[in-house]
Amino acid sequence: MSFAALVVVALLxxxxxxxxxxxxxxxxxxxxxxxxxxxxxxxxxxxxxxxEPRKVAEAYLNALAGKGGDESRDLLLGGATxxxxxxxxxxxxxxxRDEARVEERSIFGAMKAMWMLDKVGAEALNMVVVQExxxxxxxxxxxxxxxxxxxxxxxxxxxxxxxxxxxxxVDRDVFWHPENPWRKEAKKLGKEGNYRLEMHRFMVEExxxxxxxxxxxxxxxxxxxxxxxxxxxxxxASDWDPNY
Numbered sequence: 227m228s229f230a231a232l233v234v235v236a237l238l239x240x241x242x243x244x245x246x247x248x249x250x251x252x253x254x255x256x257x258x259x260x261x262x263x264x265x266x267x268x269x270x271x272x273x274x275x276x277x278e279p280r281k282v283a284e285a286y287l288n289a290l291a292g293k294g295g296d297e298s299r300d301l302l303l304g305g306a307t308x309x310x311x312x313x314x315x316x317x318x319x320x321x322x323r324d325e326a327r328v329e330e331r332s333i334f335g336a337m338k339a340m341w342m343l344d345k346v347g348a349e350a351l352n353m354v355v356v357q358e359x360x361x362x363x364x365x366x367x368x369x370x371x372x373x374x375x376x377x378x379x380x381x382x383x384x385x386x387x388x389x390x391x392x393x394x395x396v397d398r399d400v401f402w403h404p405e406n407p408w409r410k411e412a413k414k415l416g417k418e419g420n421y422r423l424e425m426h427r428f429m430v431e432e433x434x435x436x437x438x439x440x441x442x443x444x445x446x447x448x449x450x451x452x453x454x455x456x457x458x459x460x461x462x463a464s465d466w467d468p469n470y
Contacts, residue, residue: 260380262397265388273320279426279446282458287318303459304407321431329389329423339383346379416453423449
């Protein structure tokens with residue numbers, strides 16, 4: 227029988243009706259969770275200084291609002307996809323921005339940490355590949371134990387390379403996608419020396435008549451090494467979810 231990549235995992239809830247009372251498990255130290263926020267930075271009210279990151283952000287936002295050249299959509303890291311070219315907003319205002327986040331670390335170390343996370347994640351996936359039409363039943367404890375190495379590798383990646391891992395979207399499903407534009411960009415850095423990554427996060431306010439005001443983040447970044455300079459780019463959202 228052939229093997230299928232699709233796996234049905236049923237998590238059994240402890241203490242189901244009719245079960246005998248289980249002995250309370252000994253308390254364990256809480257597992258560290260993967261962070262969803264970037265490294266801390268100060269906040270600036272309004273759009274701040276008219277620097278290159280702000281110019282890129284405003285050019286891109288104007289393109290989305292139909293007030294600027296459509297070529298500014300290509301400021302997206304990796305280029306604009308078909309979905310990105312169809313995305314529009316009614317208006318925009320930069321309500322605030324964060325102070326610059328800058329990280330200088332080893333290229334080899336960052337790429338190795340990302341590769342290790344890929345490896346551990348692949349091993350966890352291989353553990354749950356079952357025969358077609360079969361299902362795998364795990365308790366919550368078994369599932370947590372199986373996924374723990376992946377979570378630990380992701381947390382270590384964040385500890386050692388907080389900004390690099392954030393831009394790689396280690397906290398999101400898109401991290402694992404082969405078309406994640408950060409993966410392609412990182413490969414251009416070479417293998418030796420350090421990278422310098424700078425990111426500016428702008429909080430964009432969008433108003434539409436009859437609808438609630440929406441506030442969402444726009445991230446402008448630049449990464450440089452001795453071999454490569456990305457220039458200022460906009461980190462793309464996932465499926466055009468601004469909260470990505």
